[in-house]
Amino acid sequence: MPASTVNKDLQAERDKGSFDRNEFTLWWVGGKEKLKEKQDLETFLANDPDFHNKTPIHFLSHKELYEETIRQATAIFRKVRKFHEDRGNGDPSNYMQILGGLLGNGIIRQGNPLGIHFAMFVPALLGHGSPEQQAEWLPRALKCQLLGTYAQTELGHGTFLRGLETTATYDERTEEFVLESPTLSSYKWWPGGLAHTVNYCVVMAQLFSKGKCHGIQPFIVQLRDEETHMPMKGIVIGEIGNKLGMNGVNNGYLGFEKVRIPRKNMLMKNAKLLADGTFVKPPSQALTYGTMMFVRVIIVRDTALHLAKVATIAVRYSCVRRQSHINPDQPEVQVIDHLTQQYKLFPSIARSIVFKLTSDNLWEMYNQVTSELDQGNLERLPELHAIACCLKAVTTADAAKSVETLRMACGGHGYMTCANFYNTYGFVTAACTYEGENTVLLLQTARYLIKVWNQALKGQPLGPTVQYLNSFIQSRNNRHAWIDTVPGIVKALQTVAAGKLRLANEHVEQRKKAGYTHEEAVNLTSLELAQTAEAHCRAFLVQSGHEMIEKLCQRVSPALAKVMRTVGELYAYNEALDSIGSLVRFTTISESDINRLQSKLESALLAIRPNAVSIVDGFAIPDVLLGSPLGAYDGNVYERLYEEAQKSPLNKEPVNKSFHLYLKPFMRSSL
């Protein structure tokens, strides 16, 4: 990145940062070794023309986009594998990480049809396959000699798994399962890579044996011939069409017309079906929870990275763009000098950092609970499940809003596809729906909270994420005393969550007394329940952000610690002001406290202002992954926008054929 060509306003921003940007990067990336690896890989990616699209994919047709994505994804995959092998690191889990995260959302702009192979097919083999099954399938899968996906969702059913309609009926005579799609709505719908890419699939279907249904079980099914790629007999397959985003992912549909598979193709690590058709229950359902939680940790982390990316673009653009005067006798200001612009930009920087810290935190909890699980201790599983559910819901929802706020902070130019907000939005908003629809997840957390609330009332001890309910109950007759430090805000937000939980629980009980069933009462109280789960999650995020930052500050320079604390404060003040209605209800916060909080927020924005570019530089996202003329390191925004326009195929000829075909005859038609 030659400094000589950098936009001077942007260079001036870099010169005024108060901390060492490299120190920030080392922490963000996870140490020297990881940074080196990341930089080597990025250089490798940036320099190989095979990895890039000749024509930006947003100018391609839907079909061309898919074909180009396959070209690009296989080229990257093959060469990245070699890149790692050359360094003596042949572990395919590396490819998984690269394909699923960094590249899937960076260089491959609309998602990676091979991503699902490592993100779900291989984990499904590991999670559900018996040792013999793993021995049969895993080696070829890891080498990509076969490619797979995971088919659960159907046209008529998403989050509610028990409603799935696809059947696998055991035929004892032949020791085979017969897979069938009894209705159109039972067609598998949405799996990534399913349409034209993969040749194998793990299919979730209702197992029937001896006339009895044994619930949803996983089956491995060959979809296409390995030589010709033609669909196997009885396999009805295709793609579901164009989407808001992720059009490279090749989401497909799949119907079964009496497709027979051998008994050994039911994945039997957990439940089993014996040759005579006897069903053997799994010892525990806990392990499937584990996988879901793992995926949710990953989603929170990816969300943080997406936000870092769009914040980088919007912050750099806001330093280069000048618009309007503040003082009429002075030149137009950088738009980042408008306080309203800072309020659009900086909270997302804070969100990105807090979400990343929280995903680290959640990852620690996950590992701890998993190791307890291995010792047969299931105790903390529900708590972890509850916090993972609401974190996935709140971080994806907040991030989706943030991406749009940042995009609109870039005005019209943010609306350009090349600005790369829109592709990012496609990823982030999709995460609000997949892996558990957000409202459903919040209600799952609320169900847990109602349960522990009633435990707390009985004086039972609670897990760390809900311990605050005990304190609340002990002091329930007093309003919580407002203190406007970050730990004070954490306590206040916990009080809000507890107060809302108390009310929601009361309203459920009232409705039950009025004659509703428990489930009806829960449905009628579900708005409050969802809000309660959200409040619980927000308190956790502020707390987790604060504690993780304080831990970090023990081991970084005072200059960086100062910036990180300001980031944590901004996050906390902003969350508090967004919850002001609840704070007024459940704490002693006064009118003058609110004014003070508002001015603390404003001060935090102004404090971050001189460091904003240094922080986003610290995220260390290279231009090749940012992929935006608005956000490039050199800040040559207008030149790059003009260059991007020149890539349009419409600009390759001065007069489009539609003039002669349609426009001219039209203009002459009223002569």
Place this chain on the structure above:
Amino acid sequence: MPASTVNKDLQAERDKGSFDRNEFTLWWVGGKEKLKEKQDLETFLANDPDFHNKTPIHFLSHKELYEETIRQATAIFRKVRKFHEDRGNGDPSNYMQILGGLLGNGIIRQGNPLGIHFAMFVPALLGHGSPEQQAEWLPRALKCQLLGTYAQTELGHGTFLRGLETTATYDERTEEFVLESPTLSSYKWWPGGLAHTVNYCVVMAQLFSKGKCHGIQPFIVQLRDEETHMPMKGIVIGEIGNKLGMNGVNNGYLGFEKVRIPRKNMLMKNAKLLADGTFVKPPSQALTYGTMMFVRVIIVRDTALHLAKVATIAVRYSCVRRQSHINPDQPEVQVIDHLTQQYKLFPSIARSIVFKLTSDNLWEMYNQVTSELDQGNLERLPELHAIACCLKAVTTADAAKSVETLRMACGGHGYMTCANFYNTYGFVTAACTYEGENTVLLLQTARYLIKVWNQALKGQPLGPTVQYLNSFIQSRNNRHAWIDTVPGIVKALQTVAAGKLRLANEHVEQRKKAGYTHEEAVNLTSLELAQTAEAHCRAFLVQSGHEMIEKLCQRVSPALAKVMRTVGELYAYNEALDSIGSLVRFTTISESDINRLQSKLESALLAIRPNAVSIVDGFAIPDVLLGSPLGAYDGNVYERLYEEAQKSPLNKEPVNKSFHLYLKPFMRSSL
């Protein structure tokens, strides 16, 4: 629409409506005559294959999409013109309405490149052209013998007009203007139709004469040869690239390399330039305000129509989709029976209706103020300007959020482009940026509010939209007494707006005393100022919705009146709960009041539940304009989604060529 094939759940919904859907439609559309005209036109549109895309445009390349849009737009335009002429109605203002509104956002999915001709080029001729200039240009423009656009925004400047850089320098010797683009950032950027469609343009440029700058003036410039469509000498022109939405609009860029135009091409209805280079100021700037306000009224109305469309899609889908049990022993319920789903759907129905009523209200105010203007009375202009600014900002922002909420309420299927949320989002979110960026508009309203606040303090009488400030000042030492009727909520929200205004004004004054200039103080207080303008607008929306509904209830059946009142209540309760933090600060609302308000909101949702389908049916949007498999009148959601998938070019062949080219070699590469 044959009832025989209608999904039975949807039919059951229709059967339980409590009011006459046709009565609703007659009101919504504006009377029998308009309904007849609308239905005739819709039938005409639905039946002509020339008006539709053979392949859905989301499968086309960027270039193909443009070409197909031109084909479709010219076909529709030509035939709709004939349709009207055959009925003895040859007034081109009709085409304008049809092309700009109904069709632009309906049949033509990604916007209409001819729309801007009638929406801005013709109005610019009318607004800025002298009678002689109109005589020269208008007849050909109205017949579309020439096509134009309006070029104001530049690569480096949007909302801040004074910053525009394009220059028009008068050359007395030849009596010509020389148009120049002194920098890359001065290139015109964004005008619709500019790139490859139009051949004329109204260009806004800084007028220089005798070495002096006379500010921004409009010039008419020929861009392309009428025969060959080749760009004229010195015209640098092309398209700006792919966008999040509206890709049919053909947004372009335009640079001038010393382009000479005759003096008569400066539009001189207002300001003039004499042959000797003498500049003559316009008598008043008021008229340009008028046009801007007109456009904002239209935006509010269009926003209401967009919302009606997506609400129709999401409500119908939510009746057909079944997911999860409420009571475990009963079948899966229609998702519309989940209270959380109702909360995602019904407030948008209410928003659509209240926005439409408010645009009617604003339209009346606009006409009144315009007729006062014609009599030289400018008094109410600033008030109208202020309310139009904030209404444009708040309705577009709320609508953009609502479209996404409704889309996500349809889960994964909402993410499909064919569901038609995403195209609609493209229109609605663009309106947050164009015609005045939303934050800038809110700050304009706030500037007005600060002014009238200080007038009110001096006891001066205020206009109707801000009269509440007088009452607030008279009773300022008392908290407003909370009453939870709709008029009570209006008063409470007005108190909130007034209370926030008082604080913001205080904070501006404090900062000035601390040594900041007025402009710096305003910038440092701008978060509160923007929130104040928003609060003012929200109070106005609830009031306007309430008053217009009460007026309507005088002349409709009791059954319809009852439903409309519930809609108004839902809107008010929802706004009040969204502002609860402010209500607690500025009114006497208590904890039990809040609980009561929450349960009133829940009751309003449940009250709308049985009428939800009848209301959206009442919007009377035909399938051809809804354009969504999720929202079609017959509710055959899954069949239609499957049909849409079959239209994908990728599904025309069982094996895509990328298998042989890339996938197979890749899978073999590690053998």
